Amino acid sequence: MIQQDNAKPHALPHDADIVAAGMEGLFNAIQSIQNRVPIHGIDNLITAVQAAYKDMSADTLDNIFLILQDCMRCVLRQKGENQYALPHIGKAKLRRKGILPRVLSCDQQLYDSAKVVLAESDRGNLAFFEPAE
Structure with missing residues (x-):
């Protein structure tokens, strides 16, 4: 089961996409990989x-950024709230067909x-969203 910030899970623990993502290592954030070794100092x-x-596969990184983009669209639809079902676009199937998008519009x-x-x-500054003059 996936749970963050004491939120109720957005997906069932036996959801095929969630299980596949977990098996692929999608939920092993870069931070958790990096934390396996004691670090001393900013350069380290x-x-x-x-x-x-670099240790993460390109497919895993693609999946992470596609999920992030899709979740961001859900948050926009919910006017900043996080009460939405996790989006599923069938990344593995699209990847096999060679039509997995790199960017979601x-x-x-x-x-x-x-x-x-x-x-x-x-809660924010619209200057970040306006085109530069």
Whole structure:
């Protein structure tokens, strides 16, 4: 079962995608890999993080960043909340077919509504989301 910050799990423990991701090592964050060796000093920490990153397979890293992008879209749809079902896009199947996307798009309407929510709150700065002049 996957649980963070005492939140109720968003997926059943026997969910095929969750089990496959766990078997692949998706939930072994770079930090947990890097923490296997005692680190002393910032230079050693940087070296350990870089080594942990290099040790992860390209497929695992692709999966992590695709899940992150999909979760970010869910958070935007939920107006900043985290009450959503974990998205499933069938990464393994798409990868086998050679059509796994590298980037997930966000439609303009969702982007615009997220900017409105952000502008109405005191939780962020819209300057990050405006094109440079």
